Each structure stands twice: as C-alpha cells, then as structure tokens.
Amino acid sequence: MTKKRLSISGVLMSVIAAMLFSCNLDDFKLNELAKPVDIVPVVYAPIAYGTFRVKDLLTVPIPDATPIPTGGLSLDPFIMGKTGVTFNSIAIDSVYLQNHFTNDTPINMEFSYNFYDGTTGLPIGQTFASGIIPPGVKDTLIQFKLGRSDQDNLLSASNIILRFRPSNVGNTSILYGKVKNTYFSIKIAFYAPVHIWKLM
Amino acid sequence: MKTVIGSFTIFISVFFLMGTNHLYSQPNTLYFMKGIPQTKDINPARPGIAGGFYFSMPFLSKIDLSANTNNWSYNDLIHRGSFNPLSNTLNNTFQTSDSLVIDIDKFRASIDNKNFAFESAALTILEGGYKKGDDFFSVSITEREFGELFFSRNLIDLVKRGNYPYLGQTFYSGNFGVNMQHYREFTFNYSHDVNKKLTVGAAAKILFGMGAVHTNGMNFKIASPAIGDYLDVSTSGKVNISGPVDFGYNSSGLISSVHRIPNYSIRDYLTNLKNPGIAFDFGVAYRVNTKTELSASMIDLGVIGWKSNVTRLTENGNFLYRGVNLNNPGQTQPFQLQPIVNALRDSLISEFKPDTLGSNFATLLPTKIYFGIDHQINDVLSFSGLGRVRIMSNRVHTSLTAAANAYLFDALSISASYSLMESTFDNIGLGIGFKIKAVQLYAASDNLFSPFHPAKARNMNLRIGINFIFGDGTDSKKRGSLNPNCHCPF
Numbered sequence: 001m002t003k004k005r006l007s008i009s010g011v012l013m014s015v016i017a018a019m020l021f022s023c024n025l026d027d028f029k030l031n032e033l034a035k036p037v038d039i040v041p042v043v044y045a046p047i048a049y050g051t052f053r054v055k056d057l058l059t060v061p062i063p064d065a066t067p068i069p070t071g072g073l074s075l076d077p078f079i080m081g082k083t084g085v086t087f088n089s090i091a092i093d094s095v096y097l098q099n100h101f102t103n104d105t106p107i108n109m110e111f112s113y114n115f116y117d118g119t120t121g122l123p124i125g126q127t128f129a130s131g132i133i134p135p136g137v138k139d140t141l142i143q144f145k146l147g148r149s150d151q152d153n154l155l156s157a158s159n160i161i162l163r164f165r166p167s168n169v170g171n172t173s174i175l176y177g178k179v180k181n182t183y184f185s186i187k188i189a190f191y192a193p194v195h196i197w198k199l200m
Numbered sequence: 201m202k203t204v205i206g207s208f209t210i211f212i213s214v215f216f217l218m219g220t221n222h223l224y225s226q227p228n229t230l231y232f233m234k235g236i237p238q239t240k241d242i243n244p245a246r247p248g249i250a251g252g253f254y255f256s257m258p259f260l261s262k263i264d265l266s267a268n269t270n271n272w273s274y275n276d277l278i279h280r281g282s283f284n285p286l287s288n289t290l291n292n293t294f295q296t297s298d299s300l301v302i303d304i305d306k307f308r309a310s311i312d313n314k315n316f317a318f319e320s321a322a323l324t325i326l327e328g329g330y331k332k333g334d335d336f337f338s339v340s341i342t343e344r345e346f347g348e349l350f351f352s353r354n355l356i357d358l359v360k361r362g363n364y365p366y367l368g369q370t371f372y373s374g375n376f377g378v379n380m381q382h383y384r385e386f387t388f389n390y391s392h393d394v395n396k397k398l399t400v401g402a403a404a405k406i407l408f409g410m411g412a413v414h415t416n417g418m419n420f421k422i423a424s425p426a427i428g429d430y431l432d433v434s435t436s437g438k439v440n441i442s443g444p445v446d447f448g449y450n451s452s453g454l455i456s457s458v459h460r461i462p463n464y465s466i467r468d469y470l471t472n473l474k475n476p477g478i479a480f481d482f483g484v485a486y487r488v489n490t491k492t493e494l495s496a497s498m499i500d501l502g503v504i505g506w507k508s509n510v511t512r513l514t515e516n517g518n519f520l521y522r523g524v525n526l527n528n529p530g531q532t533q534p535f536q537l538q539p540i541v542n543a544l545r546d547s548l549i550s551e552f553k554p555d556t557l558g559s560n561f562a563t564l565l566p567t568k569i570y571f572g573i574d575h576q577i578n579d580v581l582s583f584s585g586l587g588r589v590r591i592m593s594n595r596v597h598t599s600l601t602a603a604a605n606a607y608l609f610d611a612l613s614i615s616a617s618y619s620l621m622e623s624t625f626d627n628i629g630l631g632i633g634f635k636i637k638a639v640q641l642y643a644a645s646d647n648l649f650s651p652f653h654p655a656k657a658r659n660m661n662l663r664i665g666i667n668f669i670f671g672d673g674t675d676s677k678k679r680g681s682l683n684p685n686c687h688c689p690f
Contacts, residue, residue, distance in 0.1 A: 023651045023652050023653065023654050024652060024653050024654075024655070025654065025655075026655075027274065027275060027278065027279060027280065027300065027655035028274075028654075028655065029300070030278075030300065032298070032299055032300045033278070033299070033300045033301070033302070034281055034299035034300060034301050039302065039304050039359065039360060041358070041359060041360060041361055041362030041363075042361065042362035042363075042364035042365065043362045043363060043364065044362065044363050044364035044367060044428060044431075045431065045521070045523070046428065046429060046430060046431065046521065046522055046523035047523045047524065048523045048524040048525070048526050049429060049522055049523055049524075049525065049526065050525065050526030050527045051527060052526075052527070078526060079535075080535060080536075080537055081535065081536040081537060081538075082536075082537050082538075083536065083538060084536075084537075084538035085537045085538050085541050098428070100427050100429065139427055141427075186526075187427065187428075187429045187523075188523065189428050189429070189523070191362075191364045193362075194362065
C-alpha cells in the first residue's frame with residue numbers, strides 16, 4: 001500500500017512538473033520579428049506664424065495714390081536660411097505643409113514657397129503656390145504635399161523663400177493707400193506620417 | 201526510503217531540467233491546501249501543522265513566481281503574422297505566417313483605459329518553525345522582488361496615431377511608469393489558538409531594501425486648438441531611484457548617461473543594510489462550527505525607507521510652442537533658422553529638465569487582503585472560497601477563487617481551483633502536495649494551462665517548496681479531530 005502511494009505521488013508530481021515546463025516559447029523569438037510593422041503615427045507641429053500689414057513688407061515706400069498693379073504687388077520675400085537645420089528623415093515619405101491664411105485686406109492675396117540653392121542662387125524644384133485668396137477669408141487652409149523628391153530638394157537647399165503678393169479683385173483697381181495698413185496673417189505647420197519601421 | 205529518494209529525484213530533475221525561468225506565481229490555491237506550513241504566508245493564523253517542527257530545504261525552501269496583466273497577453277501585441285498577398289503588395293511588406301508581427305491594433309483592442317503588467321519572484325533561503333500546544337512560531341529569510349509596468353490606452357493611441365488626430369482636443373497621457381523593488385525579508389511568525397474556535401496570528405517582517413525604482417504620477421498632456429496654431433505641453437511626475445547606479449549629466453543638466461557605481465560589487469549590493477523597512481501580516485481564523493471556518497488576513501502591510509544611492513527626479517514643466525515668429529525674426533534677412541531652432545531646443549530643455557534631489561524616499565509594499573471560507577464535507581473533501589484584494593500603486597486589484605480540496609492516502613493533498621482574476625476567467629488551478637515520511641513537496645498554481653502558452657497567458661503563477669516535517673502527526677485522522685485549529689488534513 002505504501003509503495004503504491006509513493007509511486008502514485010511520484011508519478012503524479014513528475015507528470016505535473018513536466019506539464020508545467022512543456023511550454024511553447026516560439027513567439028518570444030524576437031529575431032523572427034517581421035519588418036515592416038504597421039505603426040505609422042502622424043506627427044504634427046507648428047513651424048511659424050506671423051501677422052503683417054502690407055506696408056511692413058515693403059522696404060521701398062510707395063506713394064499712397066499708386067494703384068495696385070494689374071499683375072499684383074511684389075512684397076519683400078521672407079528668406080529663411082536653413083544651414084545647419086535638416087528637415088529630412090528616412091521614416092517620412094511625405095510631409096504636408098499646412099498654411100492657415102487670414103486675409104483682412106480689401107484685395108486678393110497669394111503666397112508661395114521656393115527652395116533656393118544659396119551658391120547658384122537658383123530655385124530647386126517646384127514652386128508651391130497658394131492660388132488666389134479673396135479678401136475677408138479667415139484661417140483658410142492651404143496645404144502642400146512635399147513628396148520624397150521635394151524633401152530631397154529641401155535637403156539640398158540653403159534657403160526657403162516665402163513670398164506674398166497682393167493683387168486686385170477682378171478688374172477694379174485699388175490705391176495702395178487703402179491697402180497699406182490692412183493686415184494678413186499666416187500660420188504654418190506640418191504633419192507627416194512617420195513609418196516607425198524605417199527607423200528600426 | 202529508496203522510493204522517497206526516487207520520487208524526489210525525478211521531481212527535482214524535471215524541475216531543473218525544464219528550467220525555473222518558466223515558472224510563475226503567488227497562488228490563491230495554496231490558501232486552503234492541507235498540511236502545508238506555508239499556508240501561514242497567506243494567513244498567519246493558518247499554520248498548517250498540528251504539532252512538531254519543520255524546516256525547509258535550504259536555498260530551495262520555496263519559490264514563488266508570478267506574472268499577470270489586466271487581461272491582455274504578449275500575443276495581443278506580438279504574434280505570428282497571417283499571410284495576405286493583397287496587403288503585402290500594397291504595403292510592400294514581407295509578413296508571412298511564419299514571422300512575428302507587432303499588432304498594435306489588436307493590442308489596443310485588448311487593453312483597458314488603465315493597464316498594468318505585474319511580475320514578482322521570491323526565493324526563501326531558509327525557513328523553520330514549530331507548533332507546541334496552542335502556539336506556533338516560525339522564522340524565515342526570503343529574497344523578494346517585484347516589478348510593475350503601468351500605462352494608459354491613451355499612451356498607446358499616441359504611439360499608434362501620433363499627435364495630429366488630437367488637434368482641437370487636449371490629449372492626456374494618463375499616469376505611466378514602473379515600480380520595482382528588491383528586498384530581503386526576515387519574518388517572525390506567531391499564531392495562537394485562543395480557543396477551539398478562534399486562532400489569531402501575526403508576522404513581523406524586518407526588511408532590507410536592495411534596490412528600487414518608483415514612479416509617481418508621471419504624465420503629460422498636449423493641448424491645441426483645432427487649427428493647430430500652438431501646442432501647449434505640460435508634464436509632471438516623480439521618479440525615485442535607489443540602486444548602485446550613478447547618473448551623468450550634460451551641460452544642460454539633463455541625464456546623459458547611467459553607469460554602475462565604481463567599485464560597488466555584487467557583494468556590496470547584497471549586503472546593503474542601509475535601506476531598512478518593516479512590514480506586518482495579520483490573520484484570524486474562526487471556526488463557525490465543526491465543519492465551517494471563516495478566515496481573513498492582511499499581508500505585507502509595510503514600508504521601506506530608501507537611503508542609499510538615492511536619486512529623485514521631479515518633473516513639472518509647461519511649454520507653449522507656437523513655432524517661429526515671423527514678425528520678429530530677431531535679425532535682418534535672410535534670418536537663419538538654426539539659432540531659432542537652437543533657442544527652441546534650449547527652452548524645451550530648460551522647461552522640461554527634471555529637478556534632481558538626493559534625499560530619502562519611502563515605498564509601500566503591495567498589500568494583500570484575503571477573505572476565506574472553508575467547508576468540510578467529510579474527512580476527505582472540503583470546498584472553499586477566497587477573495588483577494590491587492591493594493592498596489594494606489595490601485596486595487598481583486599480576485600475570487602473557488603476550490604475543492606482533498607486529502608488522500610494520508611499523504612496526498614490536492615486542491616483544484618477556479619479563479620476570476622483581474623478580469624480573466626480562464627484560471628483553472630491545481631495545488632498538490634505529498635508527504636513521504638518527513639519529506640514534503642508541494643506545488644500550487646492558479647492557472648494550470650498558462651505555462652503551456654506563456655505568450656497567450658494573462659495570469660501565471662506557481663509556488664513550489666520542499667519541507668521536512670517532524671512530529672506533526674497529520675497522517676492521523678484522530679489527530680486532526682483533536683486539534684480543530686490545525687488547518688491540517690483531517
């Protein structure tokens with residue numbers, strides 16, 4: 001009887017112990033982790049903002065009685081030197097440049113971006129133009145997509161140039177004096193899907 | 201005797217050949233097992249022996265291992281991929297059924313708003329005790345460690361979605377962080393049979409902390425208007441660290457490196473007595489009638505004061521980020537972005553740089569409260585129920601266990617259990633102990649099946665131990681009936 005008890009106990013405990021350790025650890029072999037993994041957070045950040053009077057962006061004064069030219073008025077551009085700053089990542093295929101524009105002037109407004117080579121002084125790649133923004137528009141969203149080649153152009157550029165151009169509404173001509181103290185504003189931000197797997 | 205050694209050898213061999221790293225536990229199933237002295241670890245008023253003395257196998261007295269989550273598993277995050285030719289073409293992926301994939305969608309669907317992963321391990325170096333008359337004494341030395349990772353679903357959402365979808369909202373990360381402690385425990389246990397119905401017990405524990413990481417209230421929030429013209433980022437929280445590490449700081453005052461304290465050996469670590477603590481266990485068992493017993497206990501009500509090699513980091517920052525102000529570039533055109541970016545970086549570092557202190561801190565142990573009922577059906581069989589409340593990091597975790605307990609052949613104690621634990625419902629447990637002459641082996645787990653597939657497990661635990669019991673007399677049914685408070689086999 002005693003031997004039977006002991007045998008039962010021994011066998012039972014051994015079987016249970018063996019069962020406990022017969023575990024499947026295959027899924028912990030992280031060297032079998034597939035790439036890519038589908039984690040693509042979208043990162044957003046403001047870049048710049050500003051509110052301007054038309055006259056703020058004219059270094060050469062214009063008489064108030066001067067009509068706004070048919071082709072529009074060329075304001076002084078913003079030239080942003082990006083030496084030492086890199087806007088590029090292998091994890092980002094596309095960057096979306098968001099511009100919220102408010103036009104409180106009585107005339108149409110346009111803006112555009114160009115990337116420039118500082119050495120040659122020549123533009124690199126395409127111009128990103130807003131098109132006509134009518135007067136009275138508040139925080140309208142104008143978005144540019146920067147694909148891979150645009151990002152490469154930005155990487156090689158030394159300057160980013162932002163231009164604003166006021167222009168007449170339709171065939172009516174308006175005098176500079178009516179426009180010079182009116183405001184427009186821009187809020188620039190970007191968002192970009194980040195492919196985490198490309199960083200791994 | 202040969203059979204004893206044979207069974208013993210097989211068991212120990214299997215145990216070590218398969219590897220202790222596969223074990224997990226602090227099982228509720230142990231609570232009602234008969235004739236196991238270590239039931240007093242869960243309720244000091246239930247010492248498990250009727251008389252005599254016992255000691256445990258030195259360095260293998262008992263091993264406790266456990267891991268559990270709030271109902272999510274490793275496989276919810278990482279699992280074998282399923283081959284999908286269409287999606288592979290579209291996404292240029294290489295997932296096959298053979299490869300592992302990180303599945304954040306499945307993981308997100310599996311977790312709650314607040315989540316945790318908890319693990320603990322304990323190794324009792326030596327333990328011994330005796331029961332004489334109405335009194336039971338025991339002492340033990342145990343190395344313990346536990347760790348907890350906690351995070352909110354919001355944090356996973358941010359990793360998955362980024363901050364862009366939260367424009368026009370305020371994103372709250374919820375509290376996140378880790379708590380880890382390693383300490384040595386000297387336990388003095390005493391219980392007393394007040395009368396034939398009532399037994400009370402208590403344990404005093406002197407603790408010596410070896411190392412700790414304690415996160416308190418770490419969180420951040422990001423607010424932005426719908427058109428996203430600014431990001432308002434706020435952070436707060438504390439991290440307390442005691443361990444043989446030094447932090448290196450860069451010129452901005454940020455931690456730039458972590459390295460081991462020079463000439464601080466493992467021996468220095470293990471013999472560190474500068475972090476004292478104290479804890480208590482309390483227990484009571486009341487026999488309502490000859491067949492039914494009610495019991496309750498509070499385990500690990502204690503604190504450790506951390507004084508050696510302490511670093512305390514306090515974070516409390518706020519930053520309103522709008523980007524570059526084109527109205528005031530600060531210099532003539534063309535204005536350079538790099539100084540602006542550098543200034544922005546410096547502002548961020550300054551605002552979010554944690555304050556560093558070297559003052560002492562204290563941590564609480566994860567306190568457990570048990571409520572039990574045990575009803576004896578006959579000399580062999582009893583049914584029992586147990587409720588456990590675990591309090592950790594200001595959060596309460598509950599579990600309920602129902603068990604059937606049997607004592608067979610005057611040697612074999614078996615408990616089969618079913619538990620509801622942390623919202624998991626598939627916990628079928630087993631406790632088994634046998635005593636051959638003076639040698640007793642026992643093991644208990646609340647989830648018998650989780651070790652087969654640890655990647656799918658949500659609760660895993662196991663306690664295993666070896667005792668040498670002398671003069672207990674628990675193999676006698678008569679003995680049990682003479683000692684209604686013994687909580688041993690009848």
